[in-house]
Amino acid sequence: MTPPLAIESRSHTELRDIVTEQLRLLIDQRNLEGAKALLVPVRAVDVADAIEGLPRAMQLVAFRLLPRAKAVEVYEYCSTEVQEALIQEFQDQEILDIVDSMAPDDRAGLFDELPPQVVRRILAQLTPEERAATSQLLGYQPETAGRLMTPEYISLGEELTVAEAGDQVRSLARDREVSYYIYVTDRQQTLTGVISLRDLLLAEPTQPLQQVMNREVIYAQTDTDQEAAAQLIQRYDLAALPIVDRERTLVGVMTVDDAMDVLQIEATEDIYTMGAVRSEGKSYFQSNLLSVTRKRIPWLSVLLLTNTLTIFVMSNFEEILDEVVALAFFTPLLIDTGGNVGAQSSTVVIRALSTDELKHRKPLWVILRESIAGGMLGILLGIAVIVLAYLLMGQVQVGVTVGISLLCIAIIAATTGAGLPFLFNAMGFDPALMSAPFITTVVDILGILIYLSIATVLLGIS
Numbered sequence: 001m002t003p004p005l006a007i008e009s010r011s012h013t014e015l016r017d018i019v020t021e022q023l024r025l026l027i028d029q030r031n032l033e034g035a036k037a038l039l040v041p042v043r044a045v046d047v048a049d050a051i052e053g054l055p056r057a058m059q060l061v062a063f064r065l066l067p068r069a070k071a072v073e074v075y076e077y078c079s080t081e082v083q084e085a086l087i088q089e090f091q092d093q094e095i096l097d098i099v100d101s102m103a104p105d106d107r108a109g110l111f112d113e114l115p116p117q118v119v120r121r122i123l124a125q126l127t128p129e130e131r132a133a134t135s136q137l138l139g140y141q142p143e144t145a146g147r148l149m150t151p152e153y154i155s156l157g158e159e160l161t162v163a164e165a166g167d168q169v170r171s172l173a174r175d176r177e178v179s180y181y182i183y184v185t186d187r188q189q190t191l192t193g194v195i196s197l198r199d200l201l202l203a204e205p206t207q208p209l210q211q212v213m214n215r216e217v218i219y220a221q222t223d224t225d226q227e228a229a230a231q232l233i234q235r236y237d238l239a240a241l242p243i244v245d246r247e248r249t250l251v252g253v254m255t256v257d258d259a260m261d262v263l264q265i266e267a268t269e270d271i272y273t274m275g276a277v278r279s280e281g282k283s284y285f286q287s288n289l290l291s292v293t294r295k296r297i298p299w300l301s302v303l304l305l306t307n308t309l310t311i312f313v314m315s316n317f318e319e320i321l322d323e324v325v326a327l328a329f330f331t332p333l334l335i336d337t338g339g340n341v342g343a344q345s346s347t348v349v350i351r352a353l354s355t356d357e358l359k360h361r362k363p364l365w366v367i368l369r370e371s372i373a374g375g376m377l378g379i380l381l382g383i384a385v386i387v388l389a390y391l392l393m394g395q396v397q398v399g400v401t402v403g404i405s406l407l408c409i410a411i412i413a414a415t416t417g418a419g420l421p422f423l424f425n426a427m428g429f430d431p432a433l434m435s436a437p438f439i440t441t442v443v444d445i446l447g448i449l450i451y452l453s454i455a456t457v458l459l460g461i462s
Contacts, residue, residue, distance in 0.1 A: 015046050020053035027058050036065040044070060048077035060089045072101040080113040087118065096125045103177050104130070105150040105258065108137035112147075137252075145229040146222030148262070149243040149252030152177040158184045158192055162212060163205035169197070178240045178253045184213045191217060191242055191250040219244050222251060227266045230259035231356070270354055303440060310335075310444050317452040320459070326393055327455055330385070330402045334451050337406060338413040338443035341377060345370045345417030346439055350431045353421060363422040367415060374414025378407035401458050405451040412450070413443045 019042055026035040039047055039062075051062050051074070063086055066074055075083060075098050087095060099107055099122050111119045111134065123131055133151050140146030154172050156165050165182065173179040182200060184193040193213030195203075203212040219242045220229040233241050233256055241259070243252040314321065314331075321328055349366060352358045358366060382403030389399030417439050421431035 015042075016049040016053065019046060019050035023050055023062055024054055024058060027054075027061055032061075032065060035062065039065060044073040045077045047074045048082075052079060052082050056085060060086060068097055068101075072098055076102060076106050080110075083110060084114055084118075087114065087122075095122055100126055100130055103150055103152060104133040104137055105148055105252075105255075107134050108147060111138060112142065140222055143226045144222060145220045145224040145226055145241075145243050145254055146252070148226055148229070148258045149222070149254045150177050151252050153181075153183060153240070153242075153250075153253040154179055155183040155185050155189075155250055156209065158186055158208075158210050158213070160209050161205065162200060162203045162207045162209065165200060165209055166205070169200070178255060181240050181242075181253075183217075183242055183250055183253075184209050185250055189249045191219060191244050191248055193217060194242065217242060219248075220254070221246065226262045229254055230262040230266075233259040234263065266354070270350065305441070307444070309441075310448050313445060313448050314452070317456070320452060320456055324398065324455065324459060326389075326395055326398050327401070327452070330389075330398075331448065331451070333385070334402070334405055334409055334447050335444055337381060338409040338447040339440055341374055341410050342413035342417035342439040342443045345374070345414045346421055346431075347417075349418050349421045353425055353431060363419075367418045367422070370414045370418035371411055374410040374412075375407065377414075378410030381410065382406045397459055401455045402451070404458075405447070405454050408450050408454070409443065409447040412446055413439070416442050 019038065022038055023035055026032075026038060039050075042050070047066070047070070051059050054062055059082060063071060063074070075086070078086070087098075090098070099110070102110070107130075111122070114122075123134070126134065136151070137147060137149070152175070154169060154176050156168055160168070169179070169182060180197050182195050182197065183191060184195065186192050193209070193215045194217050195209065195213045199212060218232060218236050218238065220232060222243055222245055224243075229241060229243075232238070233254065239256050241254045242250055243254055245251055349358075349370070352366075385406060386396070386399035386403040389402060390396050393399075420438055424431045
């Protein structure tokens, strides 16, 4: 018998590695009882991680060792890739046991990732009630609040008393995913208020719900973008957000765990987009190499054009480069510095735009602030380069030329990096997608032009 793991004393990574390795050894030894006992004290999310770390052939074996209730929970925590691989191997009854027990929103999310033929096969085996609930969610547009909401919430009529409401909550809570908020509706199912379970317990039993409910309800519509809905949950510290249709009829609830997933996905998409490696519909590492290559080509083409234009600019200053060869040594330094400063400014602005951190700030203030920061960085780097050029080459004039150029380039890069996201955002383009290649183009060309122009003046070469 495998000794129980001291879960609380271990980090997530340590626990995952230990469980995965022990599980692999036990399955290799055909000790299925030991493997089953190993998984008993481990939380569902950690079991999912351990199963994902196993070879593909062992994943199904490990999953089938789980009791049904825990298997459903573990399956919901597995990555889409593992979920799809497992469901392809399941027998029809196993599919029915797992999928029929999933929350409707989790089931709809799974169906979004599975091949259509597999979805049709599963839908045909669901109960009419579960099929209807899932079809309702799938009827909403992807990446909207309607697609993520769950219909498993508690709503009560506003005419009830607190005591009557308590009785209904006790009978409904067992089968509802969201039971910490009670939503109050009128006879047309229009959302009129909300009351927390705590406030319901503390209220006088004879009071009508209309007197104790909060009428200022924060809600989203079914067609609200999922990120906007998640930000409402984050902004107002909600555990769940009611979702209504255009007539304000309550149709579902978006939970805080879904909001956390959305914010993580959106942040990842922004980062991938800035690197021109965004992969639609799946994670980057699930994409095939041809798709990855195709998505990188446009940005790399822009960089190729940039370098071509840079070469063109440098060719017009061939005489000064021939006369002062040391100037060429600092060209990579200037280009890289400009690109890095511009990337830093654009990163903070793009992130702030996506989180509404700049909603009370004027773009001009942000751009000016980044320009000043770029100037300060340019001064510090310029002084360092002047000292370095003197110590290594004994050429103060070249050092001063590079130092002044660094100052100018840092200011231009910071200004460009801060300004372009605002410009593209106002034009309706994705700042994360558009800013990076344009910043690189502008900074590289202007940087080299400024550098060699300053050198021509300071070194007195005509």
